[in-house]
Amino acid sequence: MKKCIAAILVLMVSFQVQAKEKAETAEDGLKNIIALYKAKDFSTLIKTRYTEIHKTKSKEDIDKLVAMFTKRFGNEAKLNQIIGFLESAAKAKAKLIKEEKPQKTETGNVAVFKAKLGEKEIDYKLYKMKTGLWGFHL
Numbered sequence: 001m002k003k004c005i006a007a008i009l010v011l012m013v014s015f016q017v018q019a020k021e022k023a024e025t026a027e028d029g030l031k032n033i034i035a036l037y038k039a040k041d042f043s044t045l046i047k048t049r050y051t052e053i054h055k056t057k058s059k060e061d062i063d064k065l066v067a068m069f070t071k072r073f074g075n076e077a078k079l080n081q082i083i084g085f086l087e088s089a090a091k092a093k094a095k096l097i098k099e100e101k102p103q104k105t106e107t108g109n110v111a112v113f114k115a116k117l118g119e120k121e122i123d124y125k126l127y128k129m130k131t132g133l134w135g136f137h138l
Helices: 002-022 026-038 042-049 059-072 076-090
Strands: 095-098 106-117 120-129
Touching (some): 026 076
């Protein structure tokens, strides 16, 4: 019995350590999102970083979103524009705020980055998801 309890405790500690290792900072999340754009991996981008994916009704809806991103950012100029925008945001330290009514996939933690869009400076937000990753809204 004591060995069983000890084994359970070891497993619990192991899972907690793994969970901490999987959690990412908002800055790391943004870097990972940029990497997905650069790799043109829109399927992974949508399936793992789009926090409102729960609003889709079917696999076909998800496929349509992926196709939309593939078409939009298949245009090199548009792809370079979004990457440049996100890279400008990545130069800033995120300001963390709490959202009162998060999506059901989110924790309520929001990271706000200052980003350049042409001559304008605008806020770019990432939302902490219950998976431990940071994601975006459309």
